[in-house]
Amino acid sequence: MAIVRVGQQKKEYGVHQALICDKSNFFKKALTGSFAEARTGIVPLEDVSAPLFTIFVSWLYVGRLIYVAPPDSGKTIQDDFSSLVCKENDEQQEHRSTEDEGIFTLQPENAHDDAFGRGTPQHGNDRGEGQGVHEVPKEIDPAIANCTEEDPKTWPLDVLAKLYILGDFLDAQLFQNQVMDVIVDFAAISRNRGVWRVPKRLLIRHIYENSPTGSFLRNIIVDFVVYHQPWDEPSQIWEEMPAEFLAKVMVSMGRRVPAKLCKECYSDAIAGNRLTHANADGMCLKRDKAPFMLDACFYHVHGTAEEREKCQTELKEKRRELRTGKS
16 A cells, blocks of 8 residues: 555545556655655645545545545535635626536446545645645535536646646556546536636636646637637736747637628627627727727718718717717
């Protein structure tokens, strides 16, 4: 048996050495090489979250992603996941369905007796997240309210992304593949049900700080933003985001947005992005027209007297709205 001590509180997991070395190149190198861990059979992982590693150990023994709370811990999946969900005061609340997000329910299976620790369950951190014993919040975060142990598609994107990062750290390719499959299903469910499921900016920064360039996780996070993100927020809030992320979003958006939109499509797009005069960032909300074109539109140059007069009236109205902030 190998002993893995996780987090600052050194929560211990007993795992069969042959099994964990077969699934993780990190553990294979640590436990079969010339490192101290190979002599002691103890591997410390101080910067890994205990709930995340619990899922990894369950996967080792069950072969799929489930969460099994440590015996006699008194903790629920909501308690343990609350420390993994990114929280930002300036984040707008995600739009979520009140329905259960899962398509089907998996039957739970019991993991091996040696899979869970001997100590009091504590919460470590996932490369920079909160450490120490987690105090259960008075109100359950909507992101984790409907989480179930057996269906990872009900888990928040924060947990799934950090599981993928853990798989990268442990060099466990099969584990990463299963996590990515769930993330893709998660995105498909959201899109098919018309539910906004977008990554928080804090999570995006965490992903770019803890994943290599060209990572599948980075790519799918860009897709989440490009295809799911409502754009009713001011551009300034994106200024602190990684340059690579912003460049990919810009190019992806430029490739998928048609050069022209009919009036009905443009109106739907404006409504879908929850844009109003207060947060439109200088956009023309009536037609697909660049702001600078308002001063030299086609009708103003080539139109009839009636069309030019109408154009001038609209232009004055637009300038008044931008100046006063009123519609």
